[in-house]
Amino acid sequence: MTHGSPSAATDELTPQAVRLRIYRMLVETRVCEKRISDLFLQNLVKGTSHLALGQEAVAAGVAAAMEKDDYSFLTFRGHHHVIARGASMKGVLGEMMGRECGLMAGKGGSMHLSDAKLNIMASYAILGSQLAIACGAGWSAQYRGTRQATVAFFGDGTANLGAFHESLNLAAVWKLPVLFICENNLYGEYTATHRVTAVEHPAADRAAGYGLERIVIDGNDADAVYQTARRALAKARAGDGPSLIECLTYRQSGHSRADPAAYRPKGELEEWLERDPLTTYRRRMLELGFDEAQLEQIEIETQQTVDRATEEAKASPPSPVSLAFQDVWADGGIAWRN
Amino acid sequence: MAELSYREAVAAGIAQEMERDPNVVFLGEDVGEAGGVFKATVGLLERFGPKRVRDTPISEEAILGTAMGAAMTGLRPVAEIMFSDFLAVCWDYVANQIAKTRYMTHGQFSFPLVIRTANGGGSRFGAQHSQSVENWAMAVPGIKVVAPSTPADVKGLLAAAIRDPDPVLFFEHKSLYATRGEVPAGEHVESLGTARILRRGEHITIAALAAMVPRSLAAAEILAREHGISATVIDVRSLVPLDTRTLLEETRATGRLFTVEENPRLCGWGAELASIVMEECFYDLDQPVIRITTPHIPLPSTDVLEDAVIPSVERIVQEVRKGVDFR
Numbered sequence: 001m002t003h004g005s006p007s008a009a010t011d012e013l014t015p016q017a018v019r020l021r022i023y024r025m026l027v028e029t030r031v032c033e034k035r036i037s038d039l040f041l042q043n044l045v046k047g048t049s050h051l052a053l054g055q056e057a058v059a060a061g062v063a064a065a066m067e068k069d070d071y072s073f074l075t076f077r078g079h080h081h082v083i084a085r086g087a088s089m090k091g092v093l094g095e096m097m098g099r100e101c102g103l104m105a106g107k108g109g110s111m112h113l114s115d116a117k118l119n120i121m122a123s124y125a126i127l128g129s130q131l132a133i134a135c136g137a138g139w140s141a142q143y144r145g146t147r148q149a150t151v152a153f154f155g156d157g158t159a160n161l162g163a164f165h166e167s168l169n170l171a172a173v174w175k176l177p178v179l180f181i182c183e184n185n186l187y188g189e190y191t192a193t194h195r196v197t198a199v200e201h202p203a204a205d206r207a208a209g210y211g212l213e214r215i216v217i218d219g220n221d222a223d224a225v226y227q228t229a230r231r232a233l234a235k236a237r238a239g240d241g242p243s244l245i246e247c248l249t250y251r252q253s254g255h256s257r258a259d260p261a262a263y264r265p266k267g268e269l270e271e272w273l274e275r276d277p278l279t280t281y282r283r284r285m286l287e288l289g290f291d292e293a294q295l296e297q298i299e300i301e302t303q304q305t306v307d308r309a310t311e312e313a314k315a316s317p318p319s320p321v322s323l324a325f326q327d328v329w330a331d332g333g334i335a336w337r338n
Numbered sequence: 339m340a341e342l343s344y345r346e347a348v349a350a351g352i353a354q355e356m357e358r359d360p361n362v363v364f365l366g367e368d369v370g371e372a373g374g375v376f377k378a379t380v381g382l383l384e385r386f387g388p389k390r391v392r393d394t395p396i397s398e399e400a401i402l403g404t405a406m407g408a409a410m411t412g413l414r415p416v417a418e419i420m421f422s423d424f425l426a427v428c429w430d431y432v433a434n435q436i437a438k439t440r441y442m443t444h445g446q447f448s449f450p451l452v453i454r455t456a457n458g459g460g461s462r463f464g465a466q467h468s469q470s471v472e473n474w475a476m477a478v479p480g481i482k483v484v485a486p487s488t489p490a491d492v493k494g495l496l497a498a499a500i501r502d503p504d505p506v507l508f509f510e511h512k513s514l515y516a517t518r519g520e521v522p523a524g525e526h527v528e529s530l531g532t533a534r535i536l537r538r539g540e541h542i543t544i545a546a547l548a549a550m551v552p553r554s555l556a557a558a559e560i561l562a563r564e565h566g567i568s569a570t571v572i573d574v575r576s577l578v579p580l581d582t583r584t585l586l587e588e589t590r591a592t593g594r595l596f597t598v599e600e601n602p603r604l605c606g607w608g609a610e611l612a613s614i615v616m617e618e619c620f621y622d623l624d625q626p627v628i629r630i631t632t633p634h635i636p637l638p639s640t641d642v643l644e645d646a647v648i649p650s651v652e653r654i655v656q657e658v659r660k661g662v663d664f665r
Binding site: 071073103104105107108112114115116121122124126128129131132133134135136137138139140141143144150162163166167169170173174323326327328329330331332334335336337338 | 363389392394395397398399400402403404405406407408409410411412413415430431434435439440441442443444445446447448450479480503504531578579580581582583614
């Protein structure tokens, strides 16, 4: 597979029901991210937030290919994956707003979204750490003899970190059932990736170093992502080891809420908006004969879900102060002495 | 009872727990086929097979990350970091990930894992293979910190660490690997967070850890025999949780506390203990707390220099004599 592979629009590999699921995920992640952005402007979200607007197809395509008991390891830019894997909107929005109803009751915040019930094995805010931790989940599944696969996401910048290389090597040597999925959104924080990376494709061009196939796909094409993930998951479950997949995509907003992304060359954003994962997928579905009313129904329902979740989260009390003094240890406490 | 070396007790502790619980797995550099660079894990690969005893690449980040991911998905890994100095290259996993993810996720995940590592000086290995870094670990909320001084405690505390539902950083001392001692036969499990009183005296209380324990005991003998100073000696054993009850009681009993620490001076574990003593039993003290530590320097390599800086039996005797105040 190479960059610029033909559109997956007519590919038979994405069944209709899956396309509908993917579309719903795309809409949900988009609407929810926009809502988080709005809540920020209303000063209801504290701290920072790293939006994945424009990168929704990676989340939707992979989540649609995963089984319920597969593991996800995410990054500080992970809202889209958490939503695509089915976490409660109220839980996500509540966490953003520091409410008791948040996924972690306000103790983690935007960068650490997790939901153990859904095997969303946390979001990590130190770049690269999640890759090594994902190896452990993969090893555990291999050891316990389950068919569970593990999926770890990371950004283009992480491919220049030591943890990336240590994890890929170990996963390849131990044939771990792990998918390492790079969301190459062209920027590592404020710096264009090509300016600081020795190869054109920060993840895929390193694949040969670990005896892995070089895979670069259009990360804005949810079908391409879905089909690639399916193949890689099947390979993992068959005991044939890890995959490294580089998804080319684009971060439509700045790195974080503090970043207006003024460093982007003129016209770049507009060019990528032409390839927006949501609008292109909608167009494709219509071309494939889906009823527009059905798509509109999904859009309306999602809007209602996010509106309701927003109101519920706003109504939830702030995290009680007592929570600060809980859960350092497995006994629920924080004692370090007798 | 059986006599084992400190290094044999490591393998005995791991083996006891692997035998008991099929979810206990062991990984690290050279731990399997080579039996560990300190020969502390000889025989485990042969006994438990390559599925449970896994040699890793020289990749400390991958080792600790893998242990963490395995722990949060149902296994009880024991990971070896060959020298405690190497913790610096994978400190993210200790300080940011393993220690904090339970808290950050509001208790959604558990991390029942043990990181074993060879700590401390005396081997003439120089500044990057000899450090005592237990105080680094003590500064991170969310990880337990244990450092045994005898073969029996190696086995018993390692077993306790493996059974513990929380992550434990287990510091073995390089210069103690060859020491021998009685280890209870059959299943042996100690309890984390308990100090042990090794001898009782009436004048001073000495709190020591790991390799400083036998030195403090030897110093206490000399102090009693030659200088008429009778000392209580406590093996602290566990820095987190810290057995403050025992340490405070024994400090009150003599009114004089000396700490003997191998870690460099600043923010050594004894500083925390001194602060607790100040706050909680100041009026029971007959004199200031005195800390006997390695100076605040990187460790030099050659024997003459290394021996001059890590607290020795002679220096403990000397500093106690100089510092003790019987007014």
